Amino acid sequence: MTAGRRRPFAIGALAVGLSLLAGCGPALERLEGPTMGSRYSIQYVAVAGAPSRDAVQHQVDDLLAEIDRDFSTYRGDSAVSRFNAASAGACLEMPGPVLHLVRVGEALSRASDGAFDLTVGPLLDLWGFGPQSRDERVPSQEERVAVAQRIGYPHLHIDGKTLCKDAATQLDFNAIAAGYAVDRMAARFEALGIHDYLVEITGELKASGRRPDGGPWRVAIEAPRSDRREAERVLALAGYGVSTSGDYRHYFERDGQRYSHTLDPRSGAPIAHGLASVTVVDRSALQADGLSTLLMVLGPEQGLAFAERQGIAALFVSHRGEGFVERASTAFEALPRAEP
Numbered sequence: 001m002t003a004g005r006r007r008p009f010a011i012g013a014l015a016v017g018l019s020l021l022a023g024c025g026p027a028l029e030r031l032e033g034p035t036m037g038s039r040y041s042i043q044y045v046a047v048a049g050a051p052s053r054d055a056v057q058h059q060v061d062d063l064l065a066e067i068d069r070d071f072s073t074y075r076g077d078s079a080v081s082r083f084n085a086a087s088a089g090a091c092l093e094m095p096g097p098v099l100h101l102v103r104v105g106e107a108l109s110r111a112s113d114g115a116f117d118l119t120v121g122p123l124l125d126l127w128g129f130g131p132q133s134r135d136e137r138v139p140s141q142e143e144r145v146a147v148a149q150r151i152g153y154p155h156l157h158i159d160g161k162t163l164c165k166d167a168a169t170q171l172d173f174n175a176i177a178a179g180y181a182v183d184r185m186a187a188r189f190e191a192l193g194i195h196d197y198l199v200e201i202t203g204e205l206k207a208s209g210r211r212p213d214g215g216p217w218r219v220a221i222e223a224p225r226s227d228r229r230e231a232e233r234v235l236a237l238a239g240y241g242v243s244t245s246g247d248y249r250h251y252f253e254r255d256g257q258r259y260s261h262t263l264d265p266r267s268g269a270p271i272a273h274g275l276a277s278v279t280v281v282d283r284s285a286l287q288a289d290g291l292s293t294l295l296m297v298l299g300p301e302q303g304l305a306f307a308e309r310q311g312i313a314a315l316f317v318s319h320r321g322e323g324f325v326e327r328a329s330t331a332f333e334a335l336p337r338a339e340p
Helices: 053-071 079-085 096-111 121-127 141-148 177-191 285-298 300-310
Strands: 018-021 028-035 038-045 091-093 156-159 162-165 197-201 204-208 217-222 231-237 240-246 251-254 257-260 275-282 313-320 323-328
Touching: 028 053, 038 053, 053 079, 053 096, 053 177, 079 096, 096 156, 096 162, 096 177, 096 285, 121 141, 177 197, 177 204, 177 240, 177 285, 204 217, 204 285, 217 240, 231 240, 240 285, 275 285, 275 300, 285 300, 285 313, 300 313
Parallel strands: none
Antiparallel strands: 018 217, 028 038, 038 197, 091 162, 156 162, 197 204, 204 240, 217 231, 240 275, 251 257, 275 313, 313 323
């Protein structure tokens, strides 16, 4: 699971390699600003009868503020912070969205035999990747074993509107919160009668309809390079969410060894395989967000096998010598590519 300090959600920014290639025109409106320790960018085609730009901006601000109140681990009054501060054995009433994402996270964890886990917050702090940590460090095996006692979905229980824990377990939604926010934003635009848009929040995105010139939204998947930005592939998408996870920019080194910011909850340590990035395309940006993290933990071989079994559209880019090699799932190869 990815980690870092670039968002106000404790598992830090996903190493998203995406750029947006959108058309421009008089009917194209653009909104952008700070959110989740990063940025959001929205482009939409204004149509007759749609709310004013200021009214749309107000809707965007309200929704992002709501999500922050629920999921931010960088504000003590958020729902997740209150739960994390509670002692073992506590039960707290939680907002519906929090309970929903707990269930989504549990389903991803069960499907991957624990490769995905929203309760790894203490482990992230231990390695220096979480909001309660100060410096990146390599913890001892004894420290990892001690922290492991607080990690895992068996420690959680949903009872109606309350969430309970039988250990000092902490939740961190950074692996799926941005994708969830994108889906919520897309639904808000649909409710406003705006059906042609491209929503991007901290790198996770979703496209619907077409650009003002009638062409499709063009999404460039960035090659996993740390020295420059270049497109690996360019897709023409409508009705899909896109998420990329990677470690090619987010890591630290100690004594000549490289430690990825992507942690494997099963081992309590950073991933050690050669996978540089995974991009997932799915109708749900929430699912794309979670699956990209899950596949990043599984690695190039297990991850591709998982994607094929589940029919997931995924692009895997692995280190090979001084360069990279890509492998795509069958579902990913079937996606429409943009015309040059």
